[in-house]
Amino acid sequence: MDVSSDYYRIFNLPEDYQIDGELLQQRYREIQRECHPDRYVGKSAHQQRVAVQYAAAINQAYTVLRSPVQRALYLLERMGVRTDNENATVNDMDFLARQIELRERLHSAVETTDSLKELEALSDEVAREFAQLQTLFAGQHRERDVQSATRTMAQMQFFSKLLDQLQDAIDAQDA
Amino acid sequence: MALLQISEPGQSADPHRRRRAVGIDLGTTNSLVAAVRSGAVDTLPDHQGRHLLPSVVHYAARDEVTVGWSAKADAARDPVNTLVSVKRYMGRGQEEVFSLGSTALYALAPSAGGMPRFRTAAGDITPVEASAEILRCLVARAEDALGGRIDGAVITVPAYFDDAQRQATKDAATLAGIKVLRLLNEPTAAAVAYGLDQGSSGVVAVYDLGGGTFDISIMRLSRGVFEVLATGGDSALGGDDFDRALAEWLRTQAALPDALTPEEQRGLMDTACAAKEALSASDSVAVNVNGWCGQLNREQMYAVVDSLIDKTLQACKRTLRDAGVGLEDILDVVMVGGSTRMPRVREKVEGFFQRQPRVTIDPDRVVAMGAALQADVLVGNKPGDELLLLDVIPLSLGVETMGGLTEKIIHRNTTIPVAKAQDFTTYRDGQTAMAIHVVQGERELVDDCRSLARFELKGIPPMVAGAAKVRVTYQVDADGLLSVTAREEGSGVQARIEVKPSYGLGDDEISAMLEDSFAHAKDDLQVRALRERQVDADRLLVDLDSALAQDGATLLSEQEYHRLRKAMADLENARARCTDHRELARQVESLAQASEQFASLRMDNAVRKALAGHRLEEFDKEV
Numbered sequence: 001m002d003v004s005s006d007y008y009r010i011f012n013l014p015e016d017y018q019i020d021g022e023l024l025q026q027r028y029r030e031i032q033r034e035c036h037p038d039r040y041v042g043k044s045a046h047q048q049r050v051a052v053q054y055a056a057a058i059n060q061a062y063t064v065l066r067s068p069v070q071r072a073l074y075l076l077e078r079m080g081v082r083t084d085n086e087n088a089t090v091n092d093m094d095f096l097a098r099q100i101e102l103r104e105r106l107h108s109a110v111e112t113t114d115s116l117k118e119l120e121a122l123s124d125e126v127a128r129e130f131a132q133l134q135t136l137f138a139g140q141h142r143e144r145d146v147q148s149a150t151r152t153m154a155q156m157q158f159f160s161k162l163l164d165q166l167q168d169a170i171d172a173q174d175a
Numbered sequence: 176m177a178l179l180q181i182s183e184p185g186q187s188a189d190p191h192r193r194r195r196a197v198g199i200d201l202g203t204t205n206s207l208v209a210a211v212r213s214g215a216v217d218t219l220p221d222h223q224g225r226h227l228l229p230s231v232v233h234y235a236a237r238d239e240v241t242v243g244w245s246a247k248a249d250a251a252r253d254p255v256n257t258l259v260s261v262k263r264y265m266g267r268g269q270e271e272v273f274s275l276g277s278t279a280l281y282a283l284a285p286s287a288g289g290m291p292r293f294r295t296a297a298g299d300i301t302p303v304e305a306s307a308e309i310l311r312c313l314v315a316r317a318e319d320a321l322g323g324r325i326d327g328a329v330i331t332v333p334a335y336f337d338d339a340q341r342q343a344t345k346d347a348a349t350l351a352g353i354k355v356l357r358l359l360n361e362p363t364a365a366a367v368a369y370g371l372d373q374g375s376s377g378v379v380a381v382y383d384l385g386g387g388t389f390d391i392s393i394m395r396l397s398r399g400v401f402e403v404l405a406t407g408g409d410s411a412l413g414g415d416d417f418d419r420a421l422a423e424w425l426r427t428q429a430a431l432p433d434a435l436t437p438e439e440q441r442g443l444m445d446t447a448c449a450a451k452e453a454l455s456a457s458d459s460v461a462v463n464v465n466g467w468c469g470q471l472n473r474e475q476m477y478a479v480v481d482s483l484i485d486k487t488l489q490a491c492k493r494t495l496r497d498a499g500v501g502l503e504d505i506l507d508v509v510m511v512g513g514s515t516r517m518p519r520v521r522e523k524v525e526g527f528f529q530r531q532p533r534v535t536i537d538p539d540r541v542v543a544m545g546a547a548l549q550a551d552v553l554v555g556n557k558p559g560d561e562l563l564l565l566d567v568i569p570l571s572l573g574v575e576t577m578g579g580l581t582e583k584i585i586h587r588n589t590t591i592p593v594a595k596a597q598d599f600t601t602y603r604d605g606q607t608a609m610a611i612h613v614v615q616g617e618r619e620l621v622d623d624c625r626s627l628a629r630f631e632l633k634g635i636p637p638m639v640a641g642a643a644k645v646r647v648t649y650q651v652d653a654d655g656l657l658s659v660t661a662r663e664e665g666s667g668v669q670a671r672i673e674v675k676p677s678y679g680l681g682d683d684e685i686s687a688m689l690e691d692s693f694a695h696a697k698d699d700l701q702v703r704a705l706r707e708r709q710v711d712a713d714r715l716l717v718d719l720d721s722a723l724a725q726d727g728a729t730l731l732s733e734q735e736y737h738r739l740r741k742a743m744a745d746l747e748n749a750r751a752r753c754t755d756h757r758e759l760a761r762q763v764e765s766l767a768q769a770s771e772q773f774a775s776l777r778m779d780n781a782v783r784k785a786l787a788g789h790r791l792e793e794f795d796k797e798v
Contacts (some may be wrong), residue, residue, distance in 0.1 A: 034781040037653040041553040044715035046767035056594040
């Protein structure tokens with residue numbers, strides 16, 4: 001089945017990093033209405049098994065396309081990039097310095113009590129930068145600039161993780 | 176001579192007959208059954224007009240088992256032989272049962288670390304068997320009310336139930352002879368009952384505090400679709416714990432000794448529960464414990480239970496975050512479960528969500544009603560109905576890696592059904608087997624997670640370390656149940672298991688229990704098994720026949736079409752003459768495999784059909 005391999009085709013969307021989230025969600029629901037195992041309860045065990053496999057494949061495609069980082073990874077894989085390589089940013093000194101700076105700011109905010117405002121400001125800053133990286137990636141992907149796109153994706157991964165950590169820290173102070 | 180038509184379970188002789196489907200809420204404290212009748216859903220009462228069935232089973236002697244109100248009345252008199260709140264022990268190991276408390280009431284049979292067995296006058300009883308008794312009782316009530324055999328049931332489980340607890344619930348249904356249409360999460364069922372999707376679309380929170388479990392689900396609704404974004408909770412926190420905390424407080428106040436007899440303990444719990452319920456209506460209540468008389472007021476109770484309620488609100492906070500929504504996004508809050516009757520709970524939930532929660536449907540009955548609505552759709556009584564429930568798994572599923580660490584394969588809050596694969600390799604030269612330990616939970620260390628199952632992939636051809644590529648695939652079905660396959664990609668050596676939890680019942684144990692119950696009913700297990708396989712064969716043949724009529728000409732070549740027809744004729748033959756249920760099962764499987772590709776083609780077609788109408792504009796844009 002082609003369902004498991006080409007995520008964009010499943011939802012009949014153009015293969016582009018910028019994606020219409022509303023449309024994706026709407027089509028996801030339309031497809032699940034047809035494929036979900038709930039539609040095959042009275043059918044043979046075999047038919048039910050096939051429905052489970054299909055619904056699972058569609059959920060997987062939807063999950064990947066919905067996530068900014070996973071979607072970027074997927075597009076790179078489609079261009080033949082092995083994305084399990086964690087060294088993509090090692091030679092990028094500027095980015096390394098930025099990483100260290102942001103980590104230190106997170107660290108010192110976590111160490112101090114009553115730094116909720118600081119954490120939130122930092123989180124906003126990181127979120128903005130994450131959004132800019134996504135726009136950058138979209139352009140690089142459109143131009144099939146594999147090298148730049150790979151670097152951007154690695155930076156996105158860092159920012160996405162940092163956002164999670166910031167949220168953890170905010171929750172901890174908020175509790 | 177006219178032949179009587181025999182109607183098989185699940186397959187009606189008259190295709191236009193309304194199928195009898197029910198929703199069952201198998202609760203910690205009380206259980207209910209509901210059905211849709213003449214377009215309206217309601218819970219079904221017993222002959223005395225009572226809708227609730229206390230989840231209590233009294234084992235007075237072998238063949239002398241009572242369930243419900245009379246059993247509940249026996250609890251204080253004969254606590255050791257009266258099993259209450261067994262849902263707390265579903266899918267749990269013997270040691271865990273001790274740590275869950277209240278087991279001082281029961282005698283546990285010695286067991287080798289497996290499922291707990293309560294020692295009663297009727298023999299050693301597992302929580303699964305006790306639950307099956309409750310289910311049988313509910314089904315009997317439904318068959319009485321609906322006037323015939325039940326075609327299938329949707330059974331609800333707490334959203335936060337792990338795989339072992341879900342499997343135990345399904346096993347109980349199997350023992351009770353019920354066809355499970357779906358295991359449905361309780362909060363999702365409640366949202367369905369409220370029909371919240373019919374209004375404006377948006378995000379809702381379902382707060383479900385029952386007798387023994389707490390769930391919070393955040394879901395996005397739009398006409399007919401219930402998409403769960405995240406779920407959280409505690410499968411061992413509920414009204415029971417409020418009672419226990421209050422009982423402890425009373426014990427201290429009344430200066431009772433630490434060690435109480437089971438009768439005294441049960442009595443104290445009942446007093447605590449009654450006091451708690453009385454305080455919902457008045458500010459203060461008189462309590463009498465073993466001759467000690469005192470007053471308990473609301474403030475005192477709050478001091479005891481507030482920390483438990485706060486624990487639920489912490490879970491709400493985490494779950495909102497997991498769902499990626501803020502408090503301001505929440506359109507509605509729904510209250511479910513008997514414990515949400517407590518004014519204090521309502522007050523605190525309202526304070527947290529800053530929104531008055533909905534309480535218009537009886538919080539005890541709402542879950543069963545939602546389950547009945549889904550059962551009615553699943554069984555096919557409402558063709559064209561738009562109801563679609565997209566639920567998630569509550570806890571991550573992983574595998575043990577070197578050093579006792581957990582590697583997550585499927586993350587929590589992933590929409591089900593889901594299938595994920597991960598590759599592993601051998602670490603020693605010439606290694607021919609690989610042990611796979613399946614765990615569930617969020618923690619890094621395997622020891623901190625729940626062990627679901629262990630199995631071994633054997634027969635890997637000897638290779639140098641790191642050369643083998645073992646692909647482990649986890650698949651979670653729409654009931655939230657896991658099955659695991661492991662396959663060495665080079666050689667094709669394969670091992671597959673339906674995850675039978677470490678603390679669950681083996682298939683052979685279930686068969687033995689079934690055999691036992693059939694021995695009582697003077698039925699023949701072999702005959703029944705054969706009949707079930709015949710139904711499987713009929714269903715597959717009917718399915719394929721209509722599928723071929725619909726799409727055979729367009730999707731298959733003439734050769735493929737005839738090959739499939741031939742395979743169908745073979746099964747029809749086997750169906751007519753085969754007397755061995757195992758052989759017939761093999762024949763069914765063989766046709767299923769032969770039609771695999773056709774089924775896939777039809778699914779592809781369904782996907783295309785779902786998107787029909789969008790195609791042109793999209794392709795225009797692309798060019």
